[in-house]
Amino acid sequence: MLIRQAPEIRYSEVTPKNAYLNRRRFLAAIATIGGGLTASARAATPFGAIVKSPLSTAETPTPYADVTSYNNYYEFGTSKEQPARYAKTLKTSPWTVSIEGAVAKPRKLDLDAVLKMAPMEERIYRHRCVEGWSIVVPWIGFSLNALIKQVEPTAKAKFVAFESLYDTQQMPMGRYAGIALPYVEGLRMDEAMHPLAMLCFGLYGEVLPNQNGAPIRLVVPWKYGFKSIKSIVKIRFADKMPPSTWNLSSAREYGFYSNVNPTVDHPRWSQATERRLGEFRKRPTLLFNGYGDQVASLYAGMDLRKNY
Amino acid sequence: MKRWIKAPVFVLCLSPIFLLGWRALHNGLGANPIEFITHFTGDWTLRFLVIVLAITPLRKILRWPDLIRFRRMAGLFAFFYGCLHFLTYIWLDKFFDLSETWKDVIKRPFITAGFLAFVSMAPLAITSTAGWIRRLGGARWQMLHRLVYLSAIAGVVHYYWLVKSDVRWPLAYASAVGVLLVYRILMSRGLLGKLNSVGINRPARTSPDLYGRSGRPPVPDPLAPGRGGQRR
Numbered sequence: 001m002l003i004r005q006a007p008e009i010r011y012s013e014v015t016p017k018n019a020y021l022n023r024r025r026f027l028a029a030i031a032t033i034g035g036g037l038t039a040s041a042r043a044a045t046p047f048g049a050i051v052k053s054p055l056s057t058a059e060t061p062t063p064y065a066d067v068t069s070y071n072n073y074y075e076f077g078t079s080k081e082q083p084a085r086y087a088k089t090l091k092t093s094p095w096t097v098s099i100e101g102a103v104a105k106p107r108k109l110d111l112d113a114v115l116k117m118a119p120m121e122e123r124i125y126r127h128r129c130v131e132g133w134s135i136v137v138p139w140i141g142f143s144l145n146a147l148i149k150q151v152e153p154t155a156k157a158k159f160v161a162f163e164s165l166y167d168t169q170q171m172p173m174g175r176y177a178g179i180a181l182p183y184v185e186g187l188r189m190d191e192a193m194h195p196l197a198m199l200c201f202g203l204y205g206e207v208l209p210n211q212n213g214a215p216i217r218l219v220v221p222w223k224y225g226f227k228s229i230k231s232i233v234k235i236r237f238a239d240k241m242p243p244s245t246w247n248l249s250s251a252r253e254y255g256f257y258s259n260v261n262p263t264v265d266h267p268r269w270s271q272a273t274e275r276r277l278g279e280f281r282k283r284p285t286l287l288f289n290g291y292g293d294q295v296a297s298l299y300a301g302m303d304l305r306k307n308y
Numbered sequence: 309m310k311r312w313i314k315a316p317v318f319v320l321c322l323s324p325i326f327l328l329g330w331r332a333l334h335n336g337l338g339a340n341p342i343e344f345i346t347h348f349t350g351d352w353t354l355r356f357l358v359i360v361l362a363i364t365p366l367r368k369i370l371r372w373p374d375l376i377r378f379r380r381m382a383g384l385f386a387f388f389y390g391c392l393h394f395l396t397y398i399w400l401d402k403f404f405d406l407s408e409t410w411k412d413v414i415k416r417p418f419i420t421a422g423f424l425a426f427v428s429m430a431p432l433a434i435t436s437t438a439g440w441i442r443r444l445g446g447a448r449w450q451m452l453h454r455l456v457y458l459s460a461i462a463g464v465v466h467y468y469w470l471v472k473s474d475v476r477w478p479l480a481y482a483s484a485v486g487v488l489l490v491y492r493i494l495m496s497r498g499l500l501g502k503l504n505s506v507g508i509n510r511p512a513r514t515s516p517d518l519y520g521r522s523g524r525p526p527v528p529d530p531l532a533p534g535r536g537g538q539r540r
Contacts, residue, residue: 065339070340074473074474133340176476178474268417275340275342278339282401
């Protein structure tokens with residue numbers, strides 16, 4: 001007998017609970033934010049079974065519509081709305097990630113090969129932007145250390161450097177970014193090996209929308225969002241601290257570490273509080289974005305004021 | 309120019325508020341509505357500062373002296389949008405925590421600049437009435453109202469310092485304000501003689517509208533020559 005199973009309802013087809021709850025709260029204060037999330041046809045995901053991760057926060061995720069329409073992705077424009085509009089030109093397939101530097105097995109990996117490196121997990125993480133806003137996102141991916149272990153870094157590898165795609169054909173807005181491109185970022189080896197550091201391929205059960213850094217991005221939830229580099233094409237293992245884009249742009253404002261820290265202000269604004277999208281009042285920012293129990297030991301003995 | 313023309317211009321100046329309201333009612337403020345409102349009101353403050361600074365040059369270049377009738381309105385609208393911008397900040401960002409606000413103003417240069425731009429508009433708004441022009445006298449009134457230059461410069465600096473890396477818009481406002489200020493410098497040195505001779509600097513009975521409806525003529529024209537008001 002054929003038993004038909006009802007297809008799973010996708011997140012994007014449902015207005016999340018917090019969407020209407022938060023919105024009502026906001027409504028009372030300012031005006032109305034209504035609007036349904038439009039269910040759009042998306043390609044089937046290449047993820048297979050997705051395991052719910054114990055690393056997830058219990059906080060309610062920010063609505064899909066907000067997560068995918070409010071982005072910093074300067075290659076596609078410097079305003080928050082532009083990436084959603086202009087990132088359509090990004091070609092995410094074929095996609096290769098080049099593994100270079102101090103590794104036993106340097107190679108170019110097809111995206112498909114990367115996707116198969118570990119079982120996919122859904123991890124609901126807090127995400128705090130250096131600009132003072134935050135979101136909660138159900139990311140899809142796995143720990144970065146799964147990839148690192150398979151490419152076998154040598155003893156010389158003390159840091160991992162990442163590089164984003166920069167193709168002026170696909171990213172004509174990049175010329176107005178005001179920052180040096182391609183975008184580069186880096187982590188210390190122990191940070192990169194930390195289970196919370198995540199290679200990410202999707203959100204809300206679906207493939208990453210282009211504006212969120214498709215097809216492969218980093219998510220480092222205890223650091224400011226700009227550390228979580230998007231659309232990665234190169235991963236290089238190095239013995240020296242690699243350059244990072246915002247640090248090159250303004251070293252006194254953006255350090256290499258850039259751990260979320262309410263007591264170390266950005267020179268131009270306070271980091272003590274943040275606005276969670278959808279909320280009216282600002283909320284206090286937590287040290288290491290609330291992941292201190294897991295990651296504080298990485299920085300034992302370090303002066304977090306100096307190593308901002 | 310007809311008297312009634314002021315009403316539609318007034319409504320036009322208010323139209324950004326209608327637009328904002330419409331967007332608020334139609335889910336058009338994006339994922340971060342408070343940020344949207346902050347930027348929106350700040351943008352319009354700067355735009356009205358540019359407009360108010362453009363009026364004097366335009367009346368000469370377009371040989372349209374009656375434009376002066378809109379200068380006070382434009383200035384007051386700059387202050388109006390500035391008030392909304394400041395209110396958004398002190399309410400939705402600081403939740404009326406005055407000590408936090410003051411700390412911000414002192415500690416953060418971009419907020420210092422914005423605050424300076426806003427505060428320097430206040431005396432101009434207060435003394436924008438016919439009564440105050442009379443009380444201060446044209447020359448002194450005009451001296452005081454040169455504060456608008458400070459306000460515009462500080463406003464542009466505020467915007468420039470706020471932006472992270474893409475400075476195209478701040479630079480656009482800086483250029484506009486720069487051109488309008490250079491025009492005044494050249495004017496005061498008599499380097500733009502041709503434009504200056506359009507003949508609209510006469511003490512004229514330009515329009516009673518500028519000074520309210522009192523009908524009393526002895527109101528000194530702030531643009532009239534004499535007593536150091538206008539150097540030529």
